[in-house]
Amino acid sequence: MVELNPKYLEDVPLTSYSDNAITAIKTGTWKYVQPVYEDKLPACSHVCPAGNDISKAMDLIARGDVAAAARLWRAGNPLASTLGRVCPHPCESECNRRQFGGAIAIHMLERFLGDSSLDESFLPEKARPTGKKVAVVGAGPAGISAAYSLALAGHEVEVFDDKAKPGGYLRTGIPDYRLPKEILDRELALVGSLGVRFTCSTHVGKDITLDDLKQRFDAVIVAVGFHRSRPLAVPGEDHPNVYNGVMLLERILAGERPELPSPVAVVGGGNTAIDVARSLLRLGVEPIIVYRRSRLEMPAIPGEVDEAEKEGVPFHFLTAPSQVVVEDGRITALECLKMRLGEPDESGRRRPLPVEGSEFRLPVAGVVTAIGESADLELLPESARDGWRVAADERFATPVDGVFAAGDAAFGDGTVTAAVGGGRRVAAVVDRRLGGRELPAAAPSLQKLWQRPVEAAHPVYVEQLNVAYFTESPRPQIEEMDAQARRSSFDEVVQGFTDEQAVHEARRCLVCGTCNECCNCLFFCPDVAIHKRNGVVGFEIDTEHCKGCGICVEECPRSALTLVEVES
Amino acid sequence: MAIDTTSYDPRNLHLPDGEILSSGHLACPGCGAALGMRLALKALGPNTMVVIPACCWAVINGPYPFQALSVPVLQVAFETAAISASGIRAALDAQGQKDINVVAWAGDGGTFDIGFQSLSGAVERNDDIIYFCYDNEAYMNTGIQRSSATPYGAWTTTTPVETPKAEPKKNMVEIMVEHRIPYTATASIAFPEDFVRKVEKAKGIPGAKFIHLWISCPAGHKSEERNSVKIARLAVETGVFPLYEVEYGTRYTINHEPAFTDVNAYLELQGRFRHLTEEHVEAMRRNLRWEWERLRAKVEMGRKLSLPPTGVRGAVDEGERTSR
Numbered sequence: 103m104v105e106l107n108p109k110y111l112e113d114v115p116l117t118s119y120s121d122n123a124i125t126a127i128k129t130g131t132w133k134y135v136q137p138v139y140e141d142k143l144p145a146c147s148h149v150c151p152a153g154n155d156i157s158k159a160m161d162l163i164a165r166g167d168v169a170a171a172a173r174l175w176r177a178g179n180p181l182a183s184t185l186g187r188v189c190p191h192p193c194e195s196e197c198n199r200r201q202f203g204g205a206i207a208i209h210m211l212e213r214f215l216g217d218s219s220l221d222e223s224f225l226p227e228k229a230r231p232t233g234k235k236v237a238v239v240g241a242g243p244a245g246i247s248a249a250y251s252l253a254l255a256g257h258e259v260e261v262f263d264d265k266a267k268p269g270g271y272l273r274t275g276i277p278d279y280r281l282p283k284e285i286l287d288r289e290l291a292l293v294g295s296l297g298v299r300f301t302c303s304t305h306v307g308k309d310i311t312l313d314d315l316k317q318r319f320d321a322v323i324v325a326v327g328f329h330r331s332r333p334l335a336v337p338g339e340d341h342p343n344v345y346n347g348v349m350l351l352e353r354i355l356a357g358e359r360p361e362l363p364s365p366v367a368v369v370g371g372g373n374t375a376i377d378v379a380r381s382l383l384r385l386g387v388e389p390i391i392v393y394r395r396s397r398l399e400m401p402a403i404p405g406e407v408d409e410a411e412k413e414g415v416p417f418h419f420l421t422a423p424s425q426v427v428v429e430d431g432r433i434t435a436l437e438c439l440k441m442r443l444g445e446p447d448e449s450g451r452r453r454p455l456p457v458e459g460s461e462f463r464l465p466v467a468g469v470v471t472a473i474g475e476s477a478d479l480e481l482l483p484e485s486a487r488d489g490w491r492v493a494a495d496e497r498f499a500t501p502v503d504g505v506f507a508a509g510d511a512a513f514g515d516g517t518v519t520a521a522v523g524g525g526r527r528v529a530a531v532v533d534r535r536l537g538g539r540e541l542p543a544a545a546p547s548l549q550k551l552w553q554r555p556v557e558a559a560h561p562v563y564v565e566q567l568n569v570a571y572f573t574e575s576p577r578p579q580i581e582e583m584d585a586q587a588r589r590s591s592f593d594e595v596v597q598g599f600t601d602e603q604a605v606h607e608a609r610r611c612l613v614c615g616t617c618n619e620c621c622n623c624l625f626f627c628p629d630v631a632i633h634k635r636n637g638v639v640g641f642e643i644d645t646e647h648c649k650g651c652g653i654c655v656e657e658c659p660r661s662a663l664t665l666v667e668v669e670s
Numbered sequence: 671m672a673i674d675t676t677s678y679d680p681r682n683l684h685l686p687d688g689e690i691l692s693s694g695h696l697a698c699p700g701c702g703a704a705l706g707m708r709l710a711l712k713a714l715g716p717n718t719m720v721v722i723p724a725c726c727w728a729v730i731n732g733p734y735p736f737q738a739l740s741v742p743v744l745q746v747a748f749e750t751a752a753i754s755a756s757g758i759r760a761a762l763d764a765q766g767q768k769d770i771n772v773v774a775w776a777g778d779g780g781t782f783d784i785g786f787q788s789l790s791g792a793v794e795r796n797d798d799i800i801y802f803c804y805d806n807e808a809y810m811n812t813g814i815q816r817s818s819a820t821p822y823g824a825w826t827t828t829t830p831v832e833t834p835k836a837e838p839k840k841n842m843v844e845i846m847v848e849h850r851i852p853y854t855a856t857a858s859i860a861f862p863e864d865f866v867r868k869v870e871k872a873k874g875i876p877g878a879k880f881i882h883l884w885i886s887c888p889a890g891h892k893s894e895e896r897n898s899v900k901i902a903r904l905a906v907e908t909g910v911f912p913l914y915e916v917e918y919g920t921r922y923t924i925n926h927e928p929a930f931t932d933v934n935a936y937l938e939l940q941g942r943f944r945h946l947t948e949e950h951v952e953a954m955r956r957n958l959r960w961e962w963e964r965l966r967a968k969v970e971m972g973r974k975l976s977l978p979p980t981g982v983r984g985a986v987d988e989g990e991r992t993s994r
């Protein structure tokens with residue numbers, strides 16, 4: 103054993119000792135940029151005309167909290183079940199999952215959420231009564247949506263409609279095989295449960311004037327939609343076997359089973375044409391769709407065109423009627439001209455041009471016109487009209503003080519979804535007005551109306567994702583009734599998701615732009631400066647030690663973090 | 671509702687929660703070596719002693735009286751990481767403390783070059799240590815000088831752009847494999863689960879273990895700090911840095927089949943490669959194919975070979991395996 107000289111022991115410790123309180127060194131002062139958690143608008147919601155908060159809802163379903171997801175969805179959207187069925191789902195065309203197994207079936211999940219929340223317990227809490235009264239003219243999707251948001255804001259709302267029941271186009275224009283009316287009725291009942299009064303069979307402009315409404319209410323919203331079928335303007339059109347498509351559909355939807363000759367030419371390329379054709383098929387009448395442009399230019403929802411085709415509806419594209427041929431008092435044919443496509447017109451679609459000498463006769467016994475609709479604006483003074491539409495500005499305000507407008511009659515977007523979104527936005531403007539505040543320069547964007555803040559200036563596309571973390575997962579098959587069986591039934595064609603299917607599908611969602619606690623930031627930080635927050639979703643950054651390297655921002659799969667400059 | 675919510679987990683990474691590295695350490699922003707240490711210690715746990723020779727990590731750990739690791743750290747001379755770890759192991763064994771992980775944590779300079787003989791000695795004796803080489807491919811702490819781990823074509827202060835490094839990187843893993851030690855593995859900070867699994871596996875194997883960890887170095891690679899994990903991932907996905915492990919110098923396993931993304935994706939994020947011409951890059955591609963051919967041949971060969979016989983150096987009886 104070596105003896106140590108005690109002299110040394112006094113002066114020097116045998117081992118130098120370090121403790122680990124190195125956290126006292128505030129390395130956070132080194133940085134000039136800093137990561138912050140910032141939820142962003144995903145590509146899907148960016149294009150959802152109804153303004154649905156898709157990513158957050160998907161994350162909630164994925165976690166099994168369907169109720170919370172449904173409440174979130176219904177926060178500003180009274181027609182979730184309906185939209186899930188009838189919306190052409192532009193969201194899915196933008197979905198970032200497209201490249202990794204196929205878009206999320208968002209519309210199916212919207213339908214699932216809607217159908218899971220058809221009772222009042224899922225509605226948001228109503229604000230305290232404001233004592234203000236709003237009249238809504240038109241109980242279609244825009245009117246229903248506006249009424250819903252305004253009622254939630256505490257206003258007293260009365261909705262006027264000339265039809266016997268509320269629903270507008272949803273009731274008179276969308277067949278049951280796409281939208282069962284029980285569903286619509288239940289969603290209307292939800293709106294009713296908020297105290298919204300529906301005054302039906304009352305035609306504003308005839309039974310009661312706009313001035314009456316202006317007297318009785320603090321604000322009026324005109325949301326009358328498109329109802330009038332435009333004429334073909336060809337000889338023979340006045341024959342009794344030439345039917346107005348909108349009215350025919352309305353009769354069929356009301357349960358009538360009109361006796362029609364067969365076959366019938368259905369003229370048009372929009373949703374009305376497709377819906378009429380598919381309904382006639384179910385009544386045993388043979389429809390033939392005649393459209394003057396090609397399939398690409400059809401304004402109808404492409405999926406619905408596919409379904410019509412599957413059910414066996416024949417199409418004549420690039421064909422325009424020139425005369426209804428009547429012999430011995432009966433229609434024997436529709437004389438048509440072949441068309442070719444020229445340069446694009448104002449609508450951006452290629453203009454159809456007749457091919458000279460190409461007349462031919464399509465043997466039919468009847469004709470349905472479905473070449474577009476226009477609004478009935480008689481209730482409005484001249485000053486509040488702008489040609490075919492209501493004159494409304496970016497704030498949804500008309501030139502008449504206190505009168506606002508939304509939906510197709512004002513903007514002609516042509517989808518139920520856009521009408522619902524417009525209803526939400528006009529409600530926000532009217533609410534502001536009723537609160538005595540200045541009107542904004544433009545109505546707030548739909549995301550501004552969300553419950554949570556999101557950065558909406560830069561929607562999250564695939565380029566913003568870190569795709570190293572995503573693997574392929576296939577889009578599920580959506581169950582449909584057999585195409586043959588459909589030809590004799592008005593039952594719903596598409597079957598909804600089960601709970602398991604919904605959760606499985608929601609788990610495919612990449613939750614673009616919103617933190618779902620994937621833990622990448624937590625584990626990749628070289629400075630151990632990210633910590634789990636107790637009891638809430640998400641993490642927090644220890645800014646005293648974060649050096650601002652930005653690895654978390656780069657490795658976040660979904661762009662839920664942003665690097666910002668540190669204010670000095 | 672019959673939804674199984676318990677199985678839902680949005681996590682991309684499943685790693686141990688414990689932290690032994692603490693905030694406040696002195697690594698540069700975006701340092702891969704700091705992240706590497708953090709992950710290694712998650713797997714090693716608190717029952718660990720760490721030997722650090724001269725290298726960036728000797729600085730990162732902090733100035734006296736601070737230190738960033740909440741386990742004992744011994745800082746030693748540049749060339750002595752392995753032998754110091756061997757010494758600690760011998761001392762602990764003499765005290766009967768067999769359940770402590772003894773770890774050497776050295777840079778590429780301290781491993782491939784100056785610490786090489788000491789390392790070779792330790793593994794030749796099959797000393798029961800885990801030797802980590804965190805490889806940033808140059809002597810970074812002293813200002814980015816070339817090491818034998820610097821890859822072909824790279825700029826360093828001693829291989830300027832006019833005459834970038836002409837030689838390919840030394841294959842340290844194969845040198846360790848040829849010592850026939852029980853466990854040799856490569857790892858990457860971009861594949862933390864693979865890394866943690868390898869460290870946990872190494873903990874359970876008596877004898878010498880060598881883990882070669884590729885890390886990014888924003889200062890030395892002239893890369894953006896935020897790209898540190900991304901570049902490490904591309905090193906693997908381009909095939910530049912294969913993830914594999916070798917047991918008893920014989921059995922090879924490739925742990926991640928790369929996407930074989932073109933090597934440019936990896937090079938273009940690093941300023942140290944900015945001067946390269948298409949000929950250089952083509953030469954790299956040829957070399958990559960050749961290296962992969964060799965690696966796959968070794969995997970094949972290993973399948974046909976038996977493990978070394980029990981009782982001979984490098985081979986260990988099953989019963990001797992302990993778990994820490």
Ligand SMILES: Cc1ncc(C[n+]2csc(CCOP(=O)(O)OP(=O)(O)O)c2C)c(N)n1
Nearest residue numbers: 724725726748777778779780808809810811
């Ligand atoms: C014997 C000796 N020679 C030189 C040095 C100076 N020195 C300290 S760290 C270092 C570079 C270490 O390089 P590497 O091992 O790759 O680790 P890195 O700094 O890159 O992390 C050098 C040369 C020293 N400390 N001791």
Ligand code: SF4
Nearest residue numbers: 150189191192193209
């Ligand atoms: S309303 Fe339409 S666009 Fe919006 S989420 Fe539903 S399906 Fe998608």
Ligand code: SF4
Nearest residue numbers: 146197198611612614
């Ligand atoms: S993956 Fe999810 S959040 Fe991302 S675009 Fe698709 S539905 Fe929206």
Ligand SMILES: [Mg+2]
Nearest residue numbers: 777778808810
């Ligand atoms: Mg080095």
